[in-house]
Amino acid sequence: MSDKFDVVVVGGGPGGYVAAIRAAQLGLKTACIDKWLNKEGKGVFGGTCLNVGCIPSKALLDSSHKYEEAKDNYEIHGITTKDVKIDVSKMLERKDTIVNNLTQGVAGLFKANGVTAFEGFGKIIAGKKVEFTDHAGNVQVLEAENIIIATGSVPVEIPPAPLTEGVIVDSSGALEFTEAPKRLGVIGAGVIGLELGSVWNRLGSEVTVLEAQDKFLHLVDSQVGKEAAKQFKKQGVNVMLGARLTGTEIKGKGKKQEVIVSYTDGEGEKTITFDKLIVAVGRRPYTQNLFSQDAGVNLDERGFVFVNDQCATDAPGIFAIGDVVRGPMLAHKSSEEGVMVAERIAGHKAQINYDCIPSVIYTHPEIAWVGRSEDELKADGEKYNVGMFPFAAVGRAMAANDTAGFVKIIADAETDTILGASVIGPSAGDLVQQVVIAMEFGSSAEDLGMMVFSHPTLSEAVHEAALSVNNHAIHKQNRKKR
Numbered sequence: 152m153s154d155k156f157d158v159v160v161v162g163g164g165p166g167g168y169v170a171a172i173r174a175a176q177l178g179l180k181t182a183c184i185d186k187w188l189n190k191e192g193k194g195v196f197g198g199t200c201l202n203v204g205c206i207p208s209k210a211l212l213d214s215s216h217k218y219e220e221a222k223d224n225y226e227i228h229g230i231t232t233k234d235v236k237i238d239v240s241k242m243l244e245r246k247d248t249i250v251n252n253l254t255q256g257v258a259g260l261f262k263a264n265g266v267t268a269f270e271g272f273g274k275i276i277a278g279k280k281v282e283f284t285d286h287a288g289n290v291q292v293l294e295a296e297n298i299i300i301a302t303g304s305v306p307v308e309i310p311p312a313p314l315t316e317g318v319i320v321d322s323s324g325a326l327e328f329t330e331a332p333k334r335l336g337v338i339g340a341g342v343i344g345l346e347l348g349s350v351w352n353r354l355g356s357e358v359t360v361l362e363a364q365d366k367f368l369h370l371v372d373s374q375v376g377k378e379a380a381k382q383f384k385k386q387g388v389n390v391m392l393g394a395r396l397t398g399t400e401i402k403g404k405g406k407k408q409e410v411i412v413s414y415t416d417g418e419g420e421k422t423i424t425f426d427k428l429i430v431a432v433g434r435r436p437y438t439q440n441l442f443s444q445d446a447g448v449n450l451d452e453r454g455f456v457f458v459n460d461q462c463a464t465d466a467p468g469i470f471a472i473g474d475v476v477r478g479p480m481l482a483h484k485s486s487e488e489g490v491m492v493a494e495r496i497a498g499h500k501a502q503i504n505y506d507c508i509p510s511v512i513y514t515h516p517e518i519a520w521v522g523r524s525e526d527e528l529k530a531d532g533e534k535y536n537v538g539m540f541p542f543a544a545v546g547r548a549m550a551a552n553d554t555a556g557f558v559k560i561i562a563d564a565e566t567d568t569i570l571g572a573s574v575i576g577p578s579a580g581d582l583v584q585q586v587v588i589a590m591e592f593g594s595s596a597e598d599l600g601m602m603v604f605s606h607p608t609l610s611e612a613v614h615e616a617a618l619s620v621n622n623h624a625i626h627k628q629n630r631k632k633r
Contacts, residue, residue, distance in 0.1 A: 154182075154291065154292075154293050154294065155180075155293075155294045155295075156180050156181060156182045156267070156293060156294070156295050156296070157174070157179035157180045157181065157295070157296050157297065157496075158170075158171070158174040158179050158180070158181045158182070158295060158296070158297045158298075158299060158493070158496060159181075159182045159183075159184070159273075159281050159293050159295035159297075159298050159299070160174070160181065160182065160183040160184065160298075160299045160301055161184050161273040161275065161281060161298065161299070161300055161301065161302060161441070162183075162184070162185060162198065162273075162300065162301035162302040162303055162473075163183050163184070163185030163187065163196035163197065163198055163257070163268075163301075164185075164197065164198020164199055164200055164201075164301060164303045164473065164482075164485065165197075165198060165200045165201070165205075165473075165482040165483075165485050165486045165489075166198075166301040166303070166472045166473030166474075166482075166485030166486060166488060166489045167183055167185065167196075167198065167299070167301030167302075167303075167472075167473075167489065168183060168185075168196050168197065168198075168257050168260075168261070168489075169485075169486040169489040169490060170299050170301060170472065170488075170489030170490070170492055170493050171183035171261070171266045171299075171489075171493075172260055172261070172264050172266060173489065173490045173493035173494065174299075174493040174496065174497070175264040175265050175266045176264055177493060177494065177496075177497035177499075178497070179493075179496065179497060181265070181266050181267065182266070182267040182268075182269055182293060182295075183196065183261065183266055183267070183268055183269065184269040184270075184271065184272070184273035184281065184283055184293075185198065185268075185269075185270065186270070186271055186272050186273075186286075187202060188286070189202065189250075189251075189254070190247070194270030194271075194286065195254040195255075195257075195258070196254060196257040196258060196261070196268065197250075197253060197254045197257050198303050199303055199304070199305075200482045201250060201253050201254055201257070202250060202254065203322070203323040203326060204322070204482075205482050206249060206250055206253060207246045207247075207249070207250055207326050208322075208326065208343075208346055208347065208350075208513075209513055210245060210246040210249050210250075211242065211246055211326065211350045212346060212349065212350055212513055212514075212515075214237075214242045214245065214246075215237075215242075215349070215350045215351075215353040215354055216353065216515055218235065218237045218353060218354065219353040221235045222235040224552065227552055228552070237354055239328070239329060239330055239331070239354070240329065243326075243327070243329070246326070269283050269285070269293075270285060270286060271283055271284050271285035271286050272284045273293075273441075274440070274441060274442070274443065275298060275300070275441060275442045275443065275446045275448060275469065276292075276442075276443040276445070276446055277443060277445040277446055277447070278294075279294070279295050279296070279297070279298060279466075279467075279468050279469065280292050280293065280294050280295065281293040281295060281298060282443075295468075296468060297468045297469070297470065297496045298468065298469045298470070299470045299471070299472060299489070299492055299493075300438075300441070300448070300456060300464075300469070300470065300471040300472070300475055301471075301472050301473050301475070301485065301489065302436075302437045302438065302441060302475055303436075303437050303473055303474045303475065303485075304434040304435055304436050304437055304474035304475070304480055305434060305435060305437050306321040306322055306323070306430070306431070306433075306434055306435075307430075307432050307433045307434060307435050308321070308430070309338075309396070309430060309432060311396045311397055311398045311399060311413075312338060312396060312398075312399045312412075312428065312430050313399075314430065315401060317427075318401055318408050318410060318427060318428065319399060319401070319410060319427075319428045319430065320427070320428070320429055320430070321429070321430055321431070322343050322347060322429070322431055324429075325347045325350075325351075325429045325431075326347075328351065328427065331351050331354040331355045331356045332351065332356050332425070332426040332427040333355075333356065333357060333426050334356070334357050334359075334409075334424065334425045334426045334427075335348070335351050335352075335356040335357065335358045335359070335425060335426065335427050335428075335429070336358075336359050336360075336361065336410065336412055336423065336425035336427070336428040336429070337358065337359070337360040337361070337428075337429045337431060338360075338361050338396055338428065338429065338430045338431060338432055339360070339361075339362060339430070339431040339432040339433065340360045340361075340362035340364070340367060340368070340390055340392075341431060341432075341433065342510075342512045343431040344360055344362075344429065344431035345360070345383070345388075345512060345514050346512065346513055346514055347429055347431065348360055348388055348429070349386075349388070349514045349515065352386060352387060352388050357387075357389075358387070358388045358389065359388075359389040359390075359391065359423065359425070360388060360389065360390045360391065361391050361394040361396060361412070361414055361423075362390060362391065362392050362393075362394060363393070363394065363395045363396070364392065364393070365392050365393045366392070367379065367380045367390060367392060368380075368512075368518070370510075371518060371520055371524070371573065372520060372524040372525055372526060372559060372573040373524075373525075373526050374525070374559065374573075375518060375520070375559070375573045375575045378555075378556060378557070378575050379514075379516075379518055379575060382516055382555055382556075382575075383514075391416065393416050393417055394414045394415070394416045395414055395415050395416070396412065396413070396414050397413045397414055397415055397420070398412075398413040399411065399412050399413070399428065400413075408426075409424055409425065409426055410424065410425045410426070410427070410428045411423075411424050412424070412425060412428065434474065434480055435453070435454060436453070436454045436455050436456070436474055436475040436476075437474070437475065438450060438454045438455070438456060438475055439454070446466065446469075447464075447465060447466030447469070448464045448465065448466050448469055448471075449464070449465045454475075455475060455476060455477060456471035456475045456476050458470070458471050458476045458477070460502070460505075461491065461492070461495055461502065462476060462488050462491065462492050470492045470496075472485055472488035472489050472492055473485030473488060473489070476488075478505065478508075479508065479510060481508065481510065483508070483509075484508050487503050487508075488503060491503050504591060506522060506590070507521060507522065507587050507590050507591050508521070509521040509580075509583050509584060509587050511579065511580035511583070513580065516553075516555045516556045516575050516576045516577060516579065517574075517575070517576065517577070517578065517579035517580050518573075518574070518575045518579055519573070519574045519575075519579040519580045519582070519583035520571070520572065520573040520574070520583065521571060521572055521583055521586060521587050521590065522561075522569070522570050522571025522572060522586075522590060523561065523570045523571040524561075524571055524573065525537060525559075525561055525571075528561065528570065528571075533563075534563070534564035534565065535561050535562065535563060535564050535570060536561070536562050536563075536564050536567075536596070536620050536621065537559065537560070537561055537619075537620065538559070538560045538561075538562070538596060538615075538616045538617060538618065538619030538620030538621070538624070539557050539558065539559045539560075539616055539619060540557060540558050540612045540613075540615035540616040540619055540624065540626075540627060541554075541556070541557045541612075541627070542554045542555065542556050542557060542558075542576040542577065542609070542612055543555075544615075544626050544627055545607075545609060545611055545612050545615075546606070546607040546611075547607040547608050547609050547611070548576070548577055548609060548612070550607065551577065553576075553577040554576075555575070555576060555577075556574070556575035556576025556577070556579070557574075557575065557576060557612070557616075558572070558573075558574050558576070558582065558612040558613050558615075558616040559572060559573045559574070559616060560572045560586065560596060560599075560613075560616045560617050560619075560620055561620075562595065562596040562620045566595065567595035567596050567597055567620070567621070568593060568594075568595055569586065569589055569590050569594055569595065569596055569599065569617075571590075572586035572590075572613075572616075574612075574613075576609075576612070577609055578609050582609060582610060582612065582613055585610060585613050586599070586613060596617045596618075596620035596621060597617075597620075597621060599613070599614070599617035600614065600617040600618040600620070600621070600623060602614070615627065
């Protein structure tokens with residue numbers, strides 16, 4: 152049996168389902184394939200992001216932050232609380248409800264836009280065809296004028312720490328702990344490790360993060376990294392840098408199980424014992440067994456699909472987006488690539504400005520950045536000016552008792568064009584977006600500084616940082632230009 156479509160999307164995550172909806176909106180007969188099954192064994196769309204990634208982790212981060220605030224930080228507001236408790240089962244139930252609502256929402260959007268949903272596995276074969284196998288094992292071939300690969304990524308597994316249900320887990324397993332482990336280990340001080348470590352630290356776990364790198368958060372601005380390290384230490388999260396995992400051993404049975412972790416650091420071989428261990432050392436593209444040998448799509452040695460700036464592969468009519476291609480593994484990057492590809496298939500000249508894709512770590516304080524960092528510019532020998540402003544001098548942050556961190560904006564020394572920004576502090580993910588908009592329109596620091604910002608708001612830190620680039624800050628002492 153064969154069905155013909157203008158577009159077949161393989162993968163129903165934030166890249167795939169968005170690409171499918173946009174293609175259908177543009178009048179293209181569209182199908183979307185995804186193999187995800189929820190806890191009840193029902194096929195759902197939304198991928199890692201909605202099911203076990205961005206959304207459920209943020210639900211737990213929000214719940215755990217509220218608990219920590221009520222337990223430790225309300226007294227300064229004159230609010231007295233006693234015996235504050237957390238019901239982990241209700242917290243997980245809330246998380247699952249949010250996930251269910253959003254995945255049902257995707258199904259509703261498919262129906263409203265006329266996208267044909269296929270629940271099962273898709274394999275790209277020669278001749279721009281997709282071999283679809285449903286969960287019962289039935290096979291049919293879908294013919295397509297265009298194919299969009301959006302299969303996303305999966306957690307990296309490492310030999311020294313093989314996953315063991317309920318004890319050594321990946322990011323998905325860390326969302327399902329039924330109680331806070333007394334001693335929790337995290338392998339990897341990246342976005343996922345820090346976010347999940349923060350959740351369980353707030354709920355009472357003694358959290359230790361082992362990071363092989365010698366620099367904390369090496370991808371972010373070094374000043375931001377230093378401030379973040381200070382804040383995590385203050386919160387009681389023990390981050391051990393230069394600690395390379397060499398092995399794990401599980402001892403005991405049932406609730407008495409524990410994990411003995413072996414690692415090396417500058418002092419030699421060491422061990423540390425945990426009740427649970429989260430492995431969060433990164434993700435890899437999900438492209439295994441996705442193509443027949445004659446499909447015409449080329450991969451690199453790490454499994455990423457080769458694409459050009461418009462996400463076209465080496466095979467005519469076949470595109471790839473999101474985590475399976477170059478660039479950061481970010482849901483919003485995947486979504487925008489999905490829209491771009493759908494519009495290009497429909498004949499529009501869409502494109503993405505890859506210099507303006509923000510990144511966010513949803514710890515508290517939040518950490519966000521866009522564009523180039525001072526470290527990168529310094530290494531390239533480029534001339535630039537820097538403006539910074541602390542939240543400790545922002546009235547809205549003081550009123551909310553949330554003053555850790557700062558906004559940092561970098562501009563070209565000659566043109567004053569904004570080159571990048573970093574934010575660590577309250578609502579960093581939202582604040583950095585204001586700089587993203589400015590950068591997208593080619594704004595200078597002066598342009599941003601001349602805009603009117605509401606008072607009192609956290610956004611005033613962005614305003615003052617932009618003014619500070621050219622020594623025009625009002626609410627702090629200006630320094631001489633470089």
